[in-house]
Amino acid sequence: MIRIALKMLFGDRAKYLMLISGITFSTLLMTQGMSLFCGLMTWTFSTVRNVRVPIWVADPEVEQCNDNKPMRDTDTTRVRSVDGVAWAVPLFQNLSMASLPDGTSKMITLIGLDNNTLIGAPDKIIAGRLEDLRMPNTVILDDFGVQRLSADRKHPIGVGDVFEINDHEARIVAICETHRSFTGGPYVFTTYDRAIQYAPNQRKMLSFVLVSPQAGVSAEELVARIKAQTGLAAFTHNAFAWSTIMWYMRNTGIPINVGTIVIIGFIIGAAVSGQTFYSFVLENTRHFAALRAMGASSGELCAMLLAQAVMVGFIGYGTGLGLVSLLGSGLLKLGKVPFLLLWQTTAIVGLAVMVIVGISAALGIARIVRLEPAIVFR
Amino acid sequence: MSNEGIRIQAVDKSFGRGEARTVVLKQTTFSAATGRLTMLVGPSGCGKTTLLSIIAGTLLADGGEIEVLGERLDRMKSNAVAKFRARNLGFIFQQFNLIPTLTALENVSVPLVIQGHPHHYAETKAREALDWVDLADHAQFRPTKMSGGQMQRVAIARALVHDPRVILCDEPTSSLDSENGLQVMALLRKAAEQRDRLVLVVTHDSRTYGFADRMAEMEDGRILRVLETQEEIRAHHPLGE
Ligand SMILES: Nc1ncnc2c1ncn2[C@@H]1O[C@H](COP(=O)(O)OP(=O)(O)OP(=O)(O)O)[C@@H](O)[C@H]1O
Ligand SMILES: [Mg+2]
Numbered sequence: 001m002i003r004i005a006l007k008m009l010f011g012d013r014a015k016y017l018m019l020i021s022g023i024t025f026s027t028l029l030m031t032q033g034m035s036l037f038c039g040l041m042t043w044t045f046s047t048v049r050n051v052r053v054p055i056w057v058a059d060p061e062v063e064q065c066n067d068n069k070p071m072r073d074t075d076t077t078r079v080r081s082v083d084g085v086a087w088a089v090p091l092f093q094n095l096s097m098a099s100l101p102d103g104t105s106k107m108i109t110l111i112g113l114d115n116n117t118l119i120g121a122p123d124k125i126i127a128g129r130l131e132d133l134r135m136p137n138t139v140i141l142d143d144f145g146v147q148r149l150s151a152d153r154k155h156p157i158g159v160g161d162v163f164e165i166n167d168h169e170a171r172i173v174a175i176c177e178t179h180r181s182f183t184g185g186p187y188v189f190t191t192y193d194r195a196i197q198y199a200p201n202q203r204k205m206l207s208f209v210l211v212s213p214q215a216g217v218s219a220e221e222l223v224a225r226i227k228a229q230t231g232l233a234a235f236t237h238n239a240f241a242w243s244t245i246m247w248y249m250r251n252t253g254i255p256i257n258v259g260t261i262v263i264i265g266f267i268i269g270a271a272v273s274g275q276t277f278y279s280f281v282l283e284n285t286r287h288f289a290a291l292r293a294m295g296a297s298s299g300e301l302c303a304m305l306l307a308q309a310v311m312v313g314f315i316g317y318g319t320g321l322g323l324v325s326l327l328g329s330g331l332l333k334l335g336k337v338p339f340l341l342l343w344q345t346t347a348i349v350g351l352a353v354m355v356i357v358g359i360s361a362a363l364g365i366a367r368i369v370r371l372e373p374a375i376v377f378r
Numbered sequence: 379m380s381n382e383g384i385r386i387q388a389v390d391k392s393f394g395r396g397e398a399r400t401v402v403l404k405q406t407t408f409s410a411a412t413g414r415l416t417m418l419v420g421p422s423g424c425g426k427t428t429l430l431s432i433i434a435g436t437l438l439a440d441g442g443e444i445e446v447l448g449e450r451l452d453r454m455k456s457n458a459v460a461k462f463r464a465r466n467l468g469f470i471f472q473q474f475n476l477i478p479t480l481t482a483l484e485n486v487s488v489p490l491v492i493q494g495h496p497h498h499y500a501e502t503k504a505r506e507a508l509d510w511v512d513l514a515d516h517a518q519f520r521p522t523k524m525s526g527g528q529m530q531r532v533a534i535a536r537a538l539v540h541d542p543r544v545i546l547c548d549e550p551t552s553s554l555d556s557e558n559g560l561q562v563m564a565l566l567r568k569a570a571e572q573r574d575r576l577v578l579v580v581t582h583d584s585r586t587y588g589f590a591d592r593m594a595e596m597e598d599g600r601i602l603r604v605l606e607t608q609e610e611i612r613a614h615h616p617l618g619e
Binding site for chain 2: 287
């Protein structure tokens, strides 16, 4: 019976393709929307990913890593004196303008690392040397910065080239790989003291204190102690990433926009597939009735409909996922759009497709169980 | 005769309620025997299809006794009726009702598949049945690629493939030209004679009256008269030949 059901389905080329494309499109839209969302969310906490330390300490009002509410320089010492701290070093972060010799300027994320230890320095240097950062007026640029700052040049900008940050000279001594930031600017790393010179002068300049616990002290425990003893905000690496994500969820329209895309995807899928499947069933009512007259039970007819719907769901979902991963890898190559396809996303979309398929089959089944087999004689 | 053939006793059937109610069968009594081709004739709307549907168990009567091959369909549960139908009845419809996306062979094998027979057995039997209606060479054709006469012969093969005792036909020739109509009737007659089957044909088509062993004339929900021999039929329907 299932064989017959599938033959009936595949034989109706037009409806079959319509059904598949409904599910495919819906899968595509939902998966794409959710993957863009996940990708965008990973961009929000890029600073936490690029500067990898166990604990971040910040002004009590700071909730996310792109926020900048400067603390006093003495706060580093206060944190250092908390019991269980192995080391605590300052970190500077702001958005600055990089000017090129031809007069154009681009926004950058400027990071100032502790002068002595360079803790938090990028771990993937692809050209030049990290140690050269100790020479005067030097910076490390990330690969996205190379792309950005080379826009109007014949040869891409590289080690040894010079540009300006707020009218101060910046000589590139290394190129590194980083994760893209949400704010859009490439990362430029330098030392803390030089970053302060680059940045417009302010009373307080310390953005974060980076901390590591001593052996035997857990990060969570030390975070609690730092909060209690200094009154500052403190986060473990993971907690800061999540806090940042949650801040963007609460304070931007991203979830609503993405939610809308996903819901539209679902509705389109359900409407197109439900409608098409129902008209497929309507068109085949006569044949289902004939099968019923020849002795098929309504249970068997339901199984046939279910098999047809599930088959459509399977193929449509597979095609949709295939298209999404093609599209996604294309987008990633372009590097301009965030895209992160998680297995959780495919699972959620799979469930949504099952619901769509279920609705479609249920519509058909509702029609078939009310079927009077006597209509075959009419 | 009690466990052979069809026996319908005082069956009532009406559709709708209140003002819209139409009484179609009124204490209708009818019988047919195996080994013979019985025709059921009468003006349009007199209740022929309704009676056939009740015999098939696809329509419930309001009252009366329905006995087919010794089984009381009016006393059976609907699932049991469906099983009984799958095993003992073959159907031929005016509109053929072949599934257009299946080949002739697959269409013919459907009744066996419904009964749960394995695929290769169903196809072997279907091939034999197609051969019997002289369409072995069309096994892989789809109905859409066939003439009306060929489609109706495929439908006959499908009605016979599981070797049922009873074949019910509703206007099997009215979509066909006379040559194809006669060919189809000849096959139905052969089906009745060869295996002692009961073939019941509802028809308007006087061109085919010559194939009947027996004829029940229906009017306004009742069987008015039964012509028991071909001679009687010829006497009352001289245009038939
Ligand atoms: N499901 C139904 N609901 C309401 N009325 C019905 C239904 N089925 C049949 N009827 C009515 O019952 C009467 C008999 O119908 P039936 O189809 O049995 O006639 P028939 O003898 O087969 O006619 P024809 O030769 O035109 O096929 C008609 O008046 C028809 O309108
Ligand atoms: Mg009729």
